[in-house]
Amino acid sequence: MSFSSLGLSPAILHAVAERGYATPTPVQVAAIPSILGGADVLAAAQTGSGKTAAFALPLLQFLQQASATPRKLRVLILVPTRELAQQTTEAIRMLAQASPQPLKIAALFGGVSINPQMMDLRGGADLVVATPGRLLDLVEHNALKLSEVASLVLDEADRLLDMGFSDEINRILALLPAQRQNLFFSATFPTAVLALAGRMLHQPVRIAVPALAQNQPDIEQRAIMVDAGRRTQLLRHLLKENKWGRVLVFVATKYSAEHIAEKLQRAGIKAAAFHGEFSQGARDEVLADFKASKLQVLVATDVAARGIDIAQLPVVLNYDLPRSAVDYTHRIGRTGRAGKSGIAISFVSADTEAHFHLIEKRHHLKCEREQIAGFEPVDVATAPAAPADAANGGIKGKRKSKKDKLREAAARGKNE
Template structure:
């Protein structure tokens, strides 16, 4: 089925072809007609499903159709949880819009850099703004943008927006937008807080969750290797040398670990770079550029920093530290095995983290056999502390803590 059959104008259909979208993916075939019709859409799609084009192509067409000959009016807003994802979305929209007969001004704004150049660039208006929540609020507060004319708002990776603590900022932004608007909510997972957000913001939404999404996830080769905590770095070096992966994205729990592990790999003669939120913007851009170009084989990152890392044909993802939740696990492994390509996701499971890993297995509905690599047989016999960050959904409740305190004091706690 060609893109024109979905209602896209020829210029955008050609642009999709040039961006290697030769035929619509299932998520695009389901979402594009609904967005073009002006409907609100709840789009559940993992990384690699063609989600950005699924909302980007119809957004561009609607903004283009509404573009007059007068001053530019801000018609489209895309909110993203991190600057890397915002930059990626902005670049994709700009490339897709290149052949439109009436040029559109697409601006990408984010924090961590001076606001003044962004304010200068917004003089004369913009047609579409891609933004992180904090920086958008700064621009609204300084009257660099007026939200009166926004007709379509996209909340991309809504689960991450909420997980990263943007709930208050998001509520403030949505309150400033016109009450009558089109809202598109995109999320790889649909936890309760995302369902609540969707219920409050979407009107009679079209729900898009292609039947092939679980199959795509299952197609990723998932491996779980039992290894002692202290032997993980050595095992990672071994795998990088023996597997022949051209590139690997390694997930850890803390910024400190990204730097520490990158240094260990460097000592072993493996080029690697740390990637986390406290890196300067110039350094972040350089690391991503080198990784995407294949000049850098290994990047070690935290969950927050990884949002927006989009590497075509990335062969491997390694969970050096286990993620806190199944949703985080889905986001991580979705960086590989994209668009039908083969990918492998390796998780290191220390004896003390077995219960954590079993919870992830249970919630994704898939058992992953444990492997033992010769020379790295685990020797730990007693459980260690839970993985960095704890297990999401397994924190002690206030009542549990009161019971423990009363028991320690010799009391008889109420049930």
């Protein structure tokens, strides 16, 4: 199968060749003709499968064929994070360079001043990639209107709802034309997303790329048993023994991100924290340093689990296990991208063994439990596993208060 067989125009095929795309991925083969035909699409494919090009290429062709004078917002792409907004916009702009007529593509996201984005929207825009909150802010400032949108894309739809954007999405939907094309793209589709899709999509083309070996990223998944209080020591040991150039370490809270990064810095390791309370400028700077290998370790919350594409990232490490099996997919998907291999390591302690077992069950996965000499765990589980929470993939039961969690984190920090 070639891109030329999918119904793409010569200009789009030229853009594809310029980007070095040799053959379409399975999700692109399935989605591009359907989108060109105007159908609604519900597409599920794993991270790194080429979802962005799958919707960007046909939508760019649509824009090239539509009248560009005066500019009207015809394509709206909603994403959950600033980083994904920037990454998606950059990818689409690269693909649009070969367009016979220039297209105006805007990225709208919070964390930065709204004024430059308002200025950028003067004269209109053909395509907008936006986070929901900032989009509504700009609508309220009369910087753009949604009444001419012909195609709506929800990218990482599960994360949009998981991050609490359901109210914003409903407000946006109320501003859009009733007649439009709706495209849902994500690696996973929990119940809430399927319910939203059921309300929005009209006779959609359903695409589910099978998780065949040839489609799966080359990621070695490992589970290392360690007592919770010795995780930072073990992390330092692994960094020294394996001499990894860059490691993305996932933690549960911003407190943990800053605390662990500080401990690594004191040990002479070039590390930095990364979480959602950073300003956009600070986030951009930290990511640029990590991508340039000026930092060896980036200690991040789940804000880094989606929309961050770091070329040739060799290792992802779950210092804290993700709360849900869905987030596990996106975390480890930061490595093993673009045909490269990678390693995903999860620290598992006595009190998180049941939760990791649940993650394994949801992914039909079995990781042998490893022990590292000198870091063998001594703690044992003292309570049976609680029942699984079918809604979010977590563990039901008595939940600790935020204060209790902070006290425990502080106590662990003294021992690490």
